[in-house]
Each structure stands twice: as structure tokens, then as C-alpha cells.
Amino acid sequence: MLALLRSQLDRLTLVHRGKVRDSYELDGHLLIVASDRVSAFDVVMKNGIPDKGRILTQMSNFWFSRLSEVCPNHLVDTDDDKIKLRISDWDESLAGRCVIVQKAHPLPIECVARGYIMGSLYLDYQNGDTHGLDLPPGLQEGDILPEPVFTPATKAEVGHDINLSESDAKDLVGAEVYDLARSWTLEIYQRAAEHSLTKGLILADTKFEFGLTDDGLILIDEVLTPDSSRYWEADKWSPGSSPQSVDKQFVRDYLKSIGWDKSPPGPMLPDRVIETTRNKYIECYERITGQRFE
Ligand SMILES: Nc1ncnc2c1ncn2[C@@H]1O[C@H](COP(=O)(O)OP(=O)(O)O)[C@@H](O)[C@H]1O
Numbered sequence: 450m451l452a453l454l455r456s457q458l459d460r461l462t463l464v465h466r467g468k469v470r471d472s473y474e475l476d477g478h479l480l481i482v483a484s485d486r487v488s489a490f491d492v493v494m495k496n497g498i499p500d501k502g503r504i505l506t507q508m509s510n511f512w513f514s515r516l517s518e519v520c521p522n523h524l525v526d527t528d529d530d531k532i533k534l535r536i537s538d539w540d541e542s543l544a545g546r547c548v549i550v551q552k553a554h555p556l557p558i559e560c561v562a563r564g565y566i567m568g569s570l571y572l573d574y575q576n577g578d579t580h581g582l583d584l585p586p587g588l589q590e591g592d593i594l595p596e597p598v599f600t601p602a603t604k605a606e607v608g609h610d611i612n613l614s615e616s617d618a619k620d621l622v623g624a625e626v627y628d629l630a631r632s633w634t635l636e637i638y639q640r641a642a643e644h645s646l647t648k649g650l651i652l653a654d655t656k657f658e659f660g661l662t663d664d665g666l667i668l669i670d671e672v673l674t675p676d677s678s679r680y681w682e683a684d685k686w687s688p689g690s691s692p693q694s695v696d697k698q699f700v701r702d703y704l705k706s707i708g709w710d711k712s713p714p715g716p717m718l719p720d721r722v723i724e725t726t727r728n729k730y731i732e733c734y735e736r737i738t739g740q741r742f743e
């Protein structure tokens with residue numbers, strides 16, 4: 450099984466090669482190709498996870514379609530049979546991992562919703578910084594929050610994202626856009642968390658991106674994937690212990706175990722880490738969508 454580490458569509462203009470996805474200009478739209486690259490702590494690893502780009506693309510498409518009654522999104526075309534007609538360099542390594550989308554101006558903030566306290570919010574909370582949120586004392590790592598919270602973060606070009614106060618986030622995007630992004634983020638999170646729970650998974654937190662178009666604000670990028678979200682086994686969850694997850698945590702835990710200092714380049718992941726992570730992503734996809742991954 451081969452991982453697609455980078456797409457190479459020489460007849461199209463590459464607009465952006467991100468940590469995971471490559472975007473090309475396509476007649477006024479964007480063609481987004483999800484590669485099998487894996488990033489952790491904002492650094493791309495040397496090897497990829499076969500099929501990861503396909504899993505992320507199919508899972509995002511599932512959620513975009515389910516959530517289209519909440520807010521508009523960027524999808525224009527997700528059907529390979531139609532997409533391949535527009536790409537003269539098409540080959541089967543691209544199957545299942547391309548979408549054609551409406552171009553937007555991404556907001557300079559990441560819109561994070563959290564139902565549980567973990568990661569950077571827990572670290573800040575321990576240091577007494579609750580970002581103006583009304584959080585009760587004594588929460589343990591992984592605890593459920595009294596209600597889901599919106600914690601926007603900077604979108605750092607380089608380095609790690611930093612949590613923003615409400616007023617700093619409003620300064621960046623304007624109060625009106627902020628309010629809409631916040632209410633959509635919480636509404637989508639709520640619906641997605643409910644659906645996930647019926648599949649035995651806790652959606653602990655997730656990150657969305659929104660972008661501005663001539664028609665207003667739309668949901669862009671990827672949604673509710675194991676790259677952008679924390680999905681935990683509901684029946685094994687207990688606060689204060691490390692949750693069993695079907696997301697990228699396995700890769701992060703491995704990187705911590707080898708003492709990697711988080712500076713690029715990322716290390717080579719051993720086969721067993723690749724295989725376990727791949728299986729976790731497939732399991733997450735299959736449980737959430739109810740479809741078999743082929
Ligand atoms: N509809 C869109 N219009 C413009 N940019 C988009 C759209 N959807 C996603 N993007 C951008 O494309 C990139 C996706 O690739 P990714 O590998 O996630 O990059 P990054 O390393 O910046 O996270 C992101 O920078 C995201 O903001």
C-alpha cells in the first residue's frame with residue numbers, strides 16, 4: 450500500500466501546499482487534493498498514512514452534507530467521475546481524495562468548539578487562564594464541560610495556534626462575523642456530538658474554518674475529521690485518565706514517547722504506528738458514517 454505524499458498536477462497552477470492538502474486553481478474554483486501526509490504539532494512527518502486523504506475527504510463530505518441545513522459550505526463537486534473530466538493529469542492515485550470548492554477568504558481565526566476540557570484549554574486552565582469562560586473549579590483533564598464552549602485561536606502561519614480572547618478575536622474578524630462564526634460553530638458541534646454519541650464516540654472538541662465570499666460567510670476546509678477533532682471511545686471515557694481515541698492522538702503519543710523535540714523535519718513513523726493510525730482512522734470513518742471504507 451502506497452501513501453500519496455504529494456500530488457503533482459503540472460497542468461494546473463498550485464495555489465497552496467498545506468501540511469496535508471494541495472490546492473490548485475481550477476477555472477475560478479479551487480481543486481483540493483487531500484494527500485496522505487500526516488502532521489503533528491504542526492510538523493509534517495517523513496512518511497504518510499496510506500488512504501488517509503481519502504478517509505478525511507469522505508468523512509468531511511459526509512458531514513458537509515449532514516450539516517448543510519445549519520450553514521452553507523464550500524463544496525461545488527465531490528464526484529470523481531465529474532472531477533476527472535476537468536483534470537487532464539488525472540490518475541487513479543487521486544480517486545476519492547479530490548473536491549472542487551468555492552474559493553473563499555479564510556478568516557484569520559480557527560473556530561474551535563469544545564465539550565470537554567483537554568489539550569491547550571486544560572493547560573491554560575491549570576495556569577488560571579480560562580479565556581473569559583465561566584468554568585467551574587476542580588475540572589480534571591478530559592472532564593465534560595457544563596456546556597460546550599467556543600474558543601477561537603489564531604491561525605499562525607508559523608508555529609502553534611494561540612487561544613484568543615473574545616475581544617481579540619472580534620478585532621480580527623469584526624463583531625458581526627465573529628457572532629455568526631461562533632453560533633454556527635456551536636450549533637454544528639452540538640449536532641455532530643449528538644450523532645457521534647449514537648455511534649459510541651465522544652466528540653471532545655473540533656476545529657472549523659470559515660471563509661468570506663461575495664455571498665457571505667461559508668464553512669470551508671475539512672470538517673469533523675480525526676485530524677481536526679478529538680474522538681473518544683464513549684464507553685471507556687473517564688476524566689483524569691488518558692482517553693482511548695480514534696484520532697491523531699496515537700501519533701502524538703508515539704512522538705512524545707521517542708522524545709522528539711517538535712522541530713522539523715518530523716521523524717519517520719514506524720510501520721506499526723502507521724498501521725494502527727490507519728486502522729483508527731478507518732474505524733472512525735466507518736462508525737461515524739455507517740459506511741464501509743473501500
Ligand atoms: N474554500 C476555500 N477557499 C480558500 N482556502 C481554503 C478553502 N478551503 C480550505 N482552504 C485552505 O486550504 C488549506 C488546506 O490545506 P491544509 O493542508 O489543511 O493547510 P494548512 O497547513 O494551512 O492547515 C488551508 O490553509 C485552508 O485554510
Ligand SMILES: [Mg+2]
Nearest residue numbers: 467468469670
Ligand atoms: Mg489545515
